[in-house]
Amino acid sequence: MVCKWTPIIVADRCTGCGLCVDACGPKSLAMVDGIAVLTLPDTCGSEEHCIAACRDEAIQMAWLPLSGDGTVGRWSDGAEPRPVPCSDAAQDGNGSSAQ
Numbered sequence: 001m002v003c004k005w006t007p008i009i010v011a012d013r014c015t016g017c018g019l020c021v022d023a024c025g026p027k028s029l030a031m032v033d034g035i036a037v038l039t040l041p042d043t044c045g046s047e048e049h050c051i052a053a054c055r056d057e058a059i060q061m062a063w064l065p066l067s068g069d070g071t072v073g074r075w076s077d078g079a080e081p082r083p084v085p086c087s088d089a090a091q092d093g094n095g096s097s098a099q
């Protein structure tokens with residue numbers, strides 16, 4: 001399984017301020033119905049600028065099972081030790097709040 005290091009928006013914590021959207025260079029995030037959403041995961045560079053911008057701790061990073069351009073962002077095949085193993089991110093439901 002191939003996973004990408006991507007931001008997960010915790011909808012219950014998001015206040016809709018939009019700071020993360022402004023901080024995201026490749027415009028991977030957008031506001032949808034007042035909540036930040038990772039609308040373009042393909043363009044995400046896994047650089048975590050959005051987390052630094054969020055005042056409400058509403059963004060977490062996780063390895064999500066994705067396919068796409070392997071030269072954009074951080075990718076793992078699950079073989080290397082990572083803070084959140086790729087297989088765990090796929091099983092623990094972290095992806096459910098990424099819309």
Ligand code: SF4
Binds near residue numbers: 014016036055059
């Ligand atoms: S910076 Fe945080 S609170 Fe503001 S829109 Fe983004 S996720 Fe929501």
